[in-house]
Amino acid sequence: MSEITRRNLLKGAAVGAASMGVMGVLSACSSGGSTASAASSAEASASASASAASSAASSAAAEAMAEFEMVIDDPKKASNFNIITDEAEHHGPTSTTDDTLANLNSAMAGETGANAKYTAFSKVAKDKGFERIAALFEATAKAEDIHRHLEEEVAQKLDPAAKLPESPSVDPYETDCNLIAGARGEIYETSDMYPTYIKKAMEEAEAESDATRKAALEEAVKVFTRAKLAEAYHAKWYMDAYTTIDTPTKESYWLCSTCGFIHKGAKPAKCPICGVNTFEEY
Ligand SMILES: [Fe+2]
Numbered sequence: 518m519s520e521i522t523r524r525n526l527l528k529g530a531a532v533g534a535a536s537m538g539v540m541g542v543l544s545a546c547s548s549g550g551s552t553a554s555a556a557s558s559a560e561a562s563a564s565a566s567a568s569a570a571s572s573a574a575s576s577a578a579a580e581a582m583a584e585f586e587m588v589i590d591d592p593k594k595a596s597n598f599n600i601i602t603d604e605a606e607h608h609g610p611t612s613t614t615d616d617t618l619a620n621l622n623s624a625m626a627g628e629t630g631a632n633a634k635y636t637a638f639s640k641v642a643k644d645k646g647f648e649r650i651a652a653l654f655e656a657t658a659k660a661e662d663i664h665r666h667l668e669e670e671v672a673q674k675l676d677p678a679a680k681l682p683e684s685p686s687v688d689p690y691e692t693d694c695n696l697i698a699g700a701r702g703e704i705y706e707t708s709d710m711y712p713t714y715i716k717k718a719m720e721e722a723e724a725e726s727d728a729t730r731k732a733a734l735e736e737a738v739k740v741f742t743r744a745k746l747a748e749a750y751h752a753k754w755y756m757d758a759y760t761t762i763d764t765p766t767k768e769s770y771w772l773c774s775t776c777g778f779i780h781k782g783a784k785p786a787k788c789p790i791c792g793v794n795t796f797e798e799y
């Protein structure tokens with residue numbers, strides 16, 4: 518890990534750009550004309566294009582380096598070169614298609630785990646001085662809390678004994694990896710878990726003859742759908758925070774306390790997912 522620094526990566530990028538320059542020279546030479554004068558003219562033009570390519574490459578590399586060095590001139594201060602070693606841990610609960618009640622219980626477990634994770638991640642971010650990232654984790658922890666309680670409410674309509682699991686204990690990483698772990702979980706939920714659950718709940722609602730159970734299954738479709746849409750925004754802000762970890766935002770995050778949607782910037786007029794204005798500022 519220690520050998521990977523932003524400066525080394527930039528050196529790599531500069532070497533890459535320089536080899537592109539050499540490739541340009543070789544290809545220009547290989548397409549030289551057949552007469553001496555043509556060859557010599559081709560050589561001259563190859564040499565001119567070589568020098569242009571090389572100078573373009575080195576100026577592009579210099580520009581790329583300058584851009585990064587404006588942000589951070591000491592690689593020891595860079596905050597996004599840590600490594601997540603245990604890949605399996607952050608993919609969330611396994612999708613089930615048993616039935617909607619099982620899916621609600623699985624979603625409640627996933628959201629409870631996410632709430633515990635983000636609460637722990639928020640503390641790490643705060644301790645390390647990432648004040649806005651701590652606020653983002655705090656807002657998303659609250660969003661997952663909203664989701665798990667909405668899911669519990671529906672689950673109890675299908676099974677009065679349904680209840681939320683205990684919160685798991687969490688072993689957080691450094692903040693850069695916490696953001697990536699969070700984004701991976703959110704992307705899994707929005708692109709795999711919730712779509713699977715929504716489809717199953719729609720099928721069951723369609724086939725259900727009991728009016729009360731049908732209404733509960735339709736409510737499950739709505740709760741899963743709103744959560745699915747909110748998780749995509751969570752993933753977006755985690756990736757945004759990751760890419761700007763060394764140039765942090767000063768802007769506020771706005772949590773919709775009805776559905777868990779999160780926005781960064783000015784307070785939105787209304788939630789694009791659930792249509793209300795119940796925003797909390799973080
Ligand atoms: Fe989320």
Ligand SMILES: [Fe+2]
Nearest residue numbers: 773776788791
């Ligand atoms: Fe909302």
